[in-house]
Amino acid sequence: MKAALNRYTDVPESEFLFYEKQIVWRTVERDQLLVFSGEVCDQIYYCASGLFRMYYVTEEGSECNTEFITENRFFTSYSSVLLKIPSYHTLQALEKSEIAQFSYETFEQLFERHRCWETLGRKLAEGLFIKKALKERGLLMNSAEERYIHFLQDYPKLESRIPQYQIASYLGISPVSLSRIRGTINKARLQ
Numbered sequence: 001m002k003a004a005l006n007r008y009t010d011v012p013e014s015e016f017l018f019y020e021k022q023i024v025w026r027t028v029e030r031d032q033l034l035v036f037s038g039e040v041c042d043q044i045y046y047c048a049s050g051l052f053r054m055y056y057v058t059e060e061g062s063e064c065n066t067e068f069i070t071e072n073r074f075f076t077s078y079s080s081v082l083l084k085i086p087s088y089h090t091l092q093a094l095e096k097s098e099i100a101q102f103s104y105e106t107f108e109q110l111f112e113r114h115r116c117w118e119t120l121g122r123k124l125a126e127g128l129f130i131k132k133a134l135k136e137r138g139l140l141m142n143s144a145e146e147r148y149i150h151f152l153q154d155y156p157k158l159e160s161r162i163p164q165y166q167i168a169s170y171l172g173i174s175p176v177s178l179s180r181i182r183g184t185i186n187k188a189r190l191q
Contacts, residue, residue: 001046001100004072009119019110023100028052028093035091041080043101047073050097051161054089055169065170068094068155068162074124076104094162144173145181 005011011019028034028050035041037057047069054067054075066089069075077087081104110117138147148171152159159167168178 001048004046004074005120008123009116011116011120012114015110015114015116018113019102022106022110023102025098025100028097028099030093030096032093033090034093034099035077035080035087035089037088037090038086039080040084041077041087042084042104044074044076044081044104044107045091046100047071047075048098048100050093050099051095051158052091052093052097053162053166054091056089063169064172065166068158068170070155070158078128094166139172144171144177145184147171147173148178148181148185 002011002016005016005019023046025048034045034052035043049071051071052069052075053065054069054077055063055065057063067075069091075091077089077091079085080087080089107117107121111121138150142150148167151167151171164178164182165175168175171178173181
């Protein structure tokens with residue numbers, strides 16, 4: 001965790017020791033829901049190991065994946081935490097996972113303690129904004145094949161950990177379309 005924090009900013013040892021006392025470590029079993037759509041989320045999470053997905057459920061009952069969360073990433077239902085409103089998303093473990101969690105209230109208190117925490121918060125927000133903007137652009141401007149290629153670049157080695165129908169949902173295409181795209185790409189690689 002310390003290495004993950006220091007990728008964003010230099011966290012003094014005294015601040016890290018204080019932070020360690022604020023977090024709770026827990027195991028989340030495969031398929032367990034961490035955040036429920038319709039409930040207010042007040043926690044921030046750190047994925048030490050495992051894998052999560054963030055998804056919406058449409059009025060028709062279809063699940064639409066918006067994000068996959070891998071190791072060494074912070075995550076939450078951001079709109080719920082920041083606005084104190086019911087979450088639009090559900091967060092589900094796709095693998096047995098080890099996480100740390102702390103309240104957003106604690107995060108706000110950290111902002112007051114030392115500048116490193118404000119830097120961390122800003123850099124996390126910037127990263128989320130960039131990722132969201134690139135995904136939005138990809139959905140609007142790129143073909144399904146291009147979106148799949150970007151998925152493989154953005155999430156190396158993740159394809160073997162996620163069922164194909166979950167990847168198709170993330171890309172905004174049907175599993176049949178994804179299968180066809182994968183076949184075309186694999187055929188091109190063999191030539």
